[in-house]
Amino acid sequence: MTAPKTWLITGASSGLGAALAEAALKAGHKVIATARNIITAAEANPQISSLGGHWIELDVTSPDTAKKVEDAVQEAGGVIDVVINNAGYSLLGSIEDMSESEIETQFSTNVYGPVRVLKGVLPFMRASKSGTVVNISSSAGIDGLPTCAIYAGTKFALEGMSESLARELAPFNIRVLIVEPGSLRTNFWSAYVEPAAGMNKGYTGTPLDKTLQLFKSNTGSQPGDAVKCAARILEVVDGVGMGSGKQDLLRLPLGPDCYKRFQTKIDNLQENLLATKDIAHSTAY
Template sequence: MSEKQIWLVTGAGRGMGTDIAKAALAAGHTVVATGRSIERVAGAVGDHDDLLVVPLDVTDTTSVRAAIDTTVSRLGRIDVVVNNAGNFKAGFFEEITPDDFRAQVETVLFGSVNVVRAVLPVMRSQRSGLLVQISSTAGINGGEFLTAYAAAKFGVEGWFESLAPEVAPFGIRTLLVEPGFFRTELLTPESTDFARSTISDYAQRTDETVAQWQSMNGKQGGDPAKLAAALLQLVGQDPKVTRWPAGADAVGTFEQKAASLLADADAHRELSSHLDHDDT
């Protein structure tokens, strides 16, 4: 993928989105950097001759459609879409309000769905394209305090894995990126919303868990700029890759999950293998 391409990046105003936009520009591509605030996006990515900044709110289908239409009218095509926009609503399940739980899924899952639904007709007409979905190791392995976030990310994983064979006949590829812990703004107050402690049974664990998450902010091991550079290298070198654990901790999560699934498969193999009708 050495030829100049049109990259559209959502959530480019901060975090990985900013670094991916910069890496794509550095690689010689044209970048459409999007976000809810074009001033923030422009300030984060900086000036560049090959940069187009466009407003896009992934939860607003009208905004999404307008961003795609603007890109095609100005640049003629879209070669790569990076679905990166997201947020983090953390807390024990009973303490996350139903509205917040739905809002988490709305942004992380349906926001990405909105973007892909709008761009697929463009890529089908081109008979080419790459859809990059920034997921998370929380979409591979759930954990306490992550019920809403993991539900959204697990949904992303299942949707994207199922989408891949549907669009492959049109020359459209998909890539799931599952980062571990990277030093982005995800744990800042702007991106993270901790559920209010309302149930005494959870109170101590809530206080301890929130303090633990907050103490990690700015100390995560992963470098998002290195992830962005590696992503550009990966998609340029390996056209067959469909899932990428990003970070040493992500590789460990994959290995742990694979071992756990194999252990589950073996645990009651005899019982599980004799559930067919007797006449089959």
């Protein structure tokens, strides 16, 4: 068993976030669980409080997020070992139908949210020269499907940011792990948001429409188990079980569906790269 650590998990009110909080607590860690409404979150997840978890109210779209996170860490003893940027949602549909306000809220949650949280925790991690940052991305962070242009855009942004952070934070012994779950059987997809304007009729019958209908019909039958995913994440963070010897991983794809999509993406990238080799090399001075 590893030494107890202090974890901060955003979006812990349901799904993967709640499963992660429970797994970390059962492993002997201290957990600061965040939710926008901690009353309903605690009622829906009584096991988190009963296991010793501490709830704090946090809306990652708020400009005072970093200060709230900083205060929570100070109250917990001034040390934060693991931060899980899990809070997020999906805005699905055509970008033609999305208002700028809807797009801005999606980016504020999925991209600026983790930035705000990191601004609160990184000073503590740098001071102790230790820590693990876990950014919950998605299979959409590597492979963007129709209807997911904006959602995938936020996850691609998180992936790129995480790659740079991994290099920037390495001198401080702070590790960055990007977690990329496939489709999980949680309320995530049933809670997705569509543009208020609805779908432009021009997209009827197109891949965008068909994929959106597939997402709707798959609710409750997704292949991924959030509890098992939480267990694998915990093991990779703690370097135990299936995570033993994998502490240097940057990416953690989860689910056969995710793995298959990534393999196809890699194959297509390789094919594209080879096909453009002569063009790429023709542009040098």
